[in-house]
Amino acid sequence: MTDIITASMVVIGDEILSGRTKDRNIGHLADMMTAVGIDMKEVRIVGDDEEDIAAAVNALRARWDYVFTTGGIGPTHDDITADSVSRAFGVKCEYDRRAYDMLKRHFAARNMEFTEARKRMARMPVGAVHIDNPISIAPGFTIGNVHVMAGVPAIFQAMLDNVIPTLRTGTKLLSVTVHCPFGEGTIGDGLAAIQKAHPDTIIGSYPKYRDGSFWTELVVRARDGAKLDAARAAVQAMVDEIAARAA
């Protein structure tokens, strides 16, 4: 029996859309979800706009099992994720007592002023649960099926490590790669036939190009090991046959 659990992501920030910052969190979340058997199904990147963030969160949380957000939970005026997620859930965004006290102690211990800006980091939707931040203290939070995390990759990754043990995970999707020294045009027909004959597998074809040469990586995915093996063998046989003809 297979159990399919799905995830999605909202990446928040004008700096990603302008190209100034290159996202490094999408690939990391995708890798981690695949590793624990959760299927990433959709990602949206939106700017620093409360209505747009709330709309993206609401669209994804209704459709997929989990939503992860990155970005916009710092102390500055353009950090509006807590307000936006509160709006999405129709709840108030308030200072969280425990986060407030934790940050207050943290800054006091460093002889740093607990400014209005820093206090902003203690704000979250009423009813949210903390996601611990071992690096810079200010917590992320979970509300419903939405996990709100930092955009700075080191902090995002640390927060995600804390969230993953709390997730329901699915039957892991197994995958195996068959290297194919030919371009997609050569193997497209054969691959389509193999996909049709192995309906419980997902066969993907990833064209590669470098310095004037094309090759293809053929990836077979399945939740059942025997079915994976059968499809992999069929793909390998096809590649071998084409190679023999070409030789």
Added chain:
Amino acid sequence: MTDIITASMVVIGDEILSGRTKDRNIGHLADMMTAVGIDMKEVRIVGDDEEDIAAAVNALRARWDYVFTTGGIGPTHDDITADSVSRAFGVKCEYDRRAYDMLKRHFAARNMEFTEARKRMARMPVGAVHIDNPISIAPGFTIGNVHVMAGVPAIFQAMLDNVIPTLRTGTKLLSVTVHCPFGEGTIGDGLAAIQKAHPDTIIGSYPKYRDGSFWTELVVRARDGAKLDAARAAVQAMVDEIAARAA
């Protein structure tokens, strides 16, 4: 007078969502749009599903001036972008005569069979206009305000170079960065006040973290050079004042 032109992007492919392939096209498109004065407003990453691709294309083309898609235009069974975009526009997906002849000649000249799979690359929505592909011949296409391009970065970039001269471009958004040796908490209050005093600028704060140290890059953006300078000077003065107090 400023003229604001907006863009959006649909990245297509299960391999991006599984983490197997790391996207390199979002950052490139974002950089290029910023360079020519077009605002990227939204990106969606969706899997190889015709209905999902069509829905994303329709949502974005209704809202933003341009949509760029990457991925899913090769010769294999999982390349379904042409069908999906045709569905989004409610038109038929057929062999394009000129693309078909071009590909036929291309493969004949190389003594390669013009397989059913390769023929797939000549399919596009009726009424679409080619986007030339100087690398592997098979064209992308434009229909309405949607530009459909390859996922392989070298080919995507070459196609984009052909599309950019056809776009209406906006008044370029100017930007300047003020380096700030302090974390966001230190400058959040001051920055919020500066943003309020300079409403025609967009002031962003980008926290950086490495090896236990935090710093911040403060980016001021505006379409008007004098307004940019005024806001930049205010931000720099704030940073200098904090540094003087800390010294």
